[in-house]
Amino acid sequence: MSPRIGLDLPTILQAAVEIADTRGLEEVTLASLAQKLDVRSPSLYNHVNGLSGLRSKLAVHGLEQLLHVMTQAVVGRSGDDAVRELGKAYVAFARAHPGLYDATLRAPDPQDEEVRRLAGETVDLVVRALQAYELKDDAALHAVRGLRSLLHGFSSLEQRGGFGLPLDLDVSFRLLLDTFLAGLHEMKRRAKAESKPT
Amino acid sequence: MSPRIGLDLPTILQAAVEIADTRGLEEVTLASLAQKLDVRSPSLYNHVNGLSGLRSKLAVHGLEQLLHVMTQAVVGRSGDDAVRELGKAYVAFARAHPGLYDATLRAPDPQDEEVRRLAGETVDLVVRALQAYELKDDAALHAVRGLRSLLHGFSSLEQRGGFGLPLDLDVSFRLLLDTFLAGLHEMKRRAKAESKPT
DNA sequence: TTAAATAACTAATATCGTTAGTTTTATATT
């Protein structure tokens, strides 16, 4: 039932990731991929639904890995420590896999079932990491969005060389995270003061 | 000295912006642009240095507009008010011109003189907007990076539909900005406590 | 040993960016 097991999906994805991370996501073409795998490009259609299908698979693959490293980063931690490690893991992943990280965001269908599942799991993970701040109702979800914005924004700008200044990037990131966390604590204090007026 | 003044750069850029904002930046091709302008694609080479040249021009054009709306947003304001208006103007621009905003970031050469100039001016503007927080030395520049990360991250994720949750985006953004500002104030307090110990 | 299923192939098409060379036309010059 499976003749000629030369190529398979993991092999294809591995090669695609390699191209994406070294040459950039836009260099991941069926032609370049086929060449790397020593195969003619139409052969790839037996494993992947064209270029857009490949990109989808790549996006899911990246989201899985990102979720994994984030999960590892927060286990056994809570509060500022958890958020800091989460953040560090996020930017470390984006730095180690620039092309793959790119792929997770230019993911086509937010409709895609797999993508939705992974996105949901990621939100859950971050919500748990933020438990210490006692955010009520939607506030936790807004905070997740905020943290994600900040992490993605930093990673994205770093990758694109958007930071022209000769300034240590790790320091910038640490300060950004510190500022956000300080803000979170302040918001918590304000909420407490609100519910328990003087 | 200028025969056949049919096409010119502003006209071309306007058409390109229109395609970018309605169909997405990747749909801005010499072919689609030529069709929209009722011209053959090689004719565009008389005004623009190929597709990459067009993208550069588009990036500069977008950066100019973005800097302009940001400048308008902060004039006559200071402190939290200035930062809040700056942030609102930023995301409003990204929402109104998704394709053009995209172009400002996938700008090729950070080496480009025009790009560097605009980037520098933008940094200066934001530094001035942050004056009220009395950030010392590099701290102001780190804060600029942080604010930009947060603004870009939010805009980028919003555009890509990366926020799957059914939650008001404006509220998320306001809270994110509030949290960042609260953090900035807290950092200022800590710095004061440091320099003037008990 | 043979049949079926499937992977990989060749061939072909449409679209894209790009270059080279030609034609056309508005402006400048006589």
Added chain:
DNA sequence: AATATAAAACTAACGATATTAGTTATTTAA
């Protein structure tokens, strides 16, 4: 006013790309 020049727009052609259709080959199952 007639002409020369410069620049814009054109046609033709090439290489690269994704994709489809149809063919060949090979592994597995019967």
